[in-house]
Amino acid sequence: MIQSFIITGFLGVGKTTMLTNTVKKYFSDKKVAIVVNEFGDIGIDGNILSNVYSEVLEISEGCICCQLAEEFESGVIEIINKYNPEIIFVETSGASEPFPIFLSLQNLGVSIEGIICVVDSKNINSYKDNSTAKYQIGGSNIIVLNKTDLVSHEELEIVKQDVIAIKEEYNIKNNLTGKSIFDRYALNNSEQGLVKKEVFQGVYKIDEIIGLAKDYKHESHTADDSITQKVAYLKEGIQFSDIEAILNNLPKSIYRVKGIVKALDVPNHLAINYSFGDTSYEELEDYKEQSIMIFIGESIDDDVKDLCSQFDFLNMPQFSIKK
Ligand SMILES: Nc1nc2c(ncn2[C@@H]2O[C@H](COP(=O)(O)OP(=O)(O)OP(=O)(O)O)[C@@H](O)[C@H]2O)c(=O)[nH]1
Ligand SMILES: [Mg+2]
Missing domain, CATH: 3.40.50.300 (P-loop containing nucleotide triphosphate hydrolases)
Structure with a gap:
C-alpha cells in the first residue's frame, strides 16, 4: 500500500x-x-x-x-x-x-x-x-x-x-x-x-x-478568515535594494510574501520567501519569466495598492497603466 x-x-x-x-x-x-x-x-x-x-x-x-x-x-x-x-x-x-x-x-x-x-x-x-x-x-x-x-x-x-x-x-x-x-x-x-x-x-x-x-x-x-492574496509585477531594471525596500515597508496586514524577482545586481532570479518579518532568498537558475511578488494577508487590497503607489516599479495587474 x-x-x-x-x-x-x-x-x-x-x-x-x-x-x-x-x-x-x-x-x-x-x-x-x-x-x-x-x-x-x-x-x-x-x-x-x-x-x-x-x-x-x-x-x-x-x-x-x-x-x-x-x-x-x-x-x-x-x-x-x-x-x-x-x-x-x-x-x-x-x-x-x-x-x-x-x-x-x-x-x-x-x-x-x-x-x-x-x-x-x-x-x-x-x-x-x-x-x-x-x-x-x-x-x-x-x-x-x-x-x-x-x-x-x-x-x-x-x-x-x-x-x-x-x-x-x-x-x-x-x-x-x-x-x-x-x-x-x-x-x-x-x-x-x-x-x-x-x-x-x-x-x-x-x-x-x-x-x-x-x-x-x-x-x-x-472567505471567513479573509486571507487573501494579491499579485504584483515588478518592472525590469530594479536593484536588490528595491526588493529590500518593499519588504522593509510592508504594512502589518501583509504577513507573507513570495516572489521570483530578477534584480540587476544579482546574476540569477531570486526566490523571495518572507514570513512575519523574516526573509530568505534563494537563487534560481533557468527562470526566465517576468518578476512577480505575491502578497498574502488579511484584508490587504488597499495596502497593496498603497505599496504600488509608494514603489513605482511595482504594479498590480488590474491597476497598471500601460505606457
Ligand atoms: N530561522 C528559521 N527559518 C525557517 C525555519 N524553517 C523555515 N524557515 C524560513 O521560513 C520561511 C517560510 O518557510 P516555508 O518552508 O516556505 O514555509 P511554508 O509553510 O511552506 O509556507 P507556505 O507554503 O507559503 O504556507 C522561509 O524563509 C524559510 O527559510 C527554521 O526552523 N528557522
Ligand atoms: Mg510551502
Whole structure:
C-alpha cells in the first residue's frame, strides 16, 4: 500500500522547508512523490521543490480542502499511475485544513501514516487566533514546533503550552460519540523542519479515524478568515535594494510574501520567501519569466495598492497603466 504524510500548518511556518530538508535526509532511498497546494497564483513552492524532486504535482489557485478536492484526487491518481511512488507527501496550503485531505487520500486507498502540523514557534502569537490555524493543530496527530532557533528555551515552553491548549480545544471529535479521534498525538521540536526519523516511521497509525469519515462536514473557510492574496509585477531594471525596500515597508496586514524577482545586481532570479518579518532568498537558475511578488494577508487590497503607489516599479495587474 502506498504510504503518505500530510503536512499542514499556517502560512509561512516552514512546511516546504520541512519537505525539502527532512524528506531529503530520510527518504532519499524511496520513490517519493510530492503534492503541493500553494496559496498563491504562481508555483513558487513547486519550483523550489522540483529542484529537489522530479515528481512534484502543483495545485494552485484555490484550496485543496474545498474547491479543489476533485483536482487533488485526480492529481494523486495521475501521479500514482505515472510514477508508482512508495510514499506521497502532501503539503497543504497554509490556508487549508488537513482533515478533508485525509479523507480524500483514504478514498483513494492510500495509507496515511501521519498528519503533521508545523508550528512557527516565533510567530504563533501573530496567527493563533485564526480559526484555520486552530483546526490545523486540532486536525493533526504529529505537531512539530519549528523555527526553534528563533526563540529562547522559555519562549518555546510557552509556545508548547499554547499549542497543547489549542490542541485540547480543537481536537477533532467524532460527531456521534463526542470522543476525540486521535487518542494520542506527538509533539516535537525542529529547526528547518528537521525532526528525528521516528516521527516518520508510521508509529502513529491513525486507523481509529476511519469510522468518522461519513459524518464529517467541511465548511468552506478561507472567505471567513479573509486571507487573501494579491499579485504584483515588478518592472525590469530594479536593484536588490528595491526588493529590500518593499519588504522593509510592508504594512502589518501583509504577513507573507513570495516572489521570483530578477534584480540587476544579482546574476540569477531570486526566490523571495518572507514570513512575519523574516526573509530568505534563494537563487534560481533557468527562470526566465517576468518578476512577480505575491502578497498574502488579511484584508490587504488597499495596502497593496498603497505599496504600488509608494514603489513605482511595482504594479498590480488590474491597476497598471500601460505606457
Ligand atoms: N530561522 C528559521 N527559518 C525557517 C525555519 N524553517 C523555515 N524557515 C524560513 O521560513 C520561511 C517560510 O518557510 P516555508 O518552508 O516556505 O514555509 P511554508 O509553510 O511552506 O509556507 P507556505 O507554503 O507559503 O504556507 C522561509 O524563509 C524559510 O527559510 C527554521 O526552523 N528557522
Ligand atoms: Mg510551502
